[in-house]
Amino acid sequence: MRYTVLTDDDVRRVMPMSADVDRIESALREHAEGTLVAPPRFQVAVDKGALIFTAGAVTHYDKQGCWLSRVRPVSG
Numbered sequence: 001m002r003y004t005v006l007t008d009d010d011v012r013r014v015m016p017m018s019a020d021v022d023r024i025e026s027a028l029r030e031h032a033e034g035t036l037v038a039p040p041r042f043q044v045a046v047d048k049g050a051l052i053f054t055a056g057a058v059t060h061y062d063k064q065g066c067w068l069s070r071v072r073p074v075s076g
Contacts, residue, residue, distance in 0.1 A: 036057075
């Protein structure tokens with residue numbers, strides 16, 4: 001299976017902030033209607049920090065998503 005890894009700059013180039021706001025509003029509506037499945041974020045510790053994942057799905061669609069939100073460096 002092949003994955004595409006997008007950087008913050010990649011996302012900014014193809015998706016304006018107004019689209020982000022629209023997606024957030026849609027997710028809040030789905031949550032209010034009880035059709036959003038969005039478990040808490042989880043993280044996996046790695047040598048130089050942590051991989052932080054966000055997963056979710058809308059129950060009336062056939063698609064789900066998983067977002068690697070960032071690699072957090074170890075402080076110190």
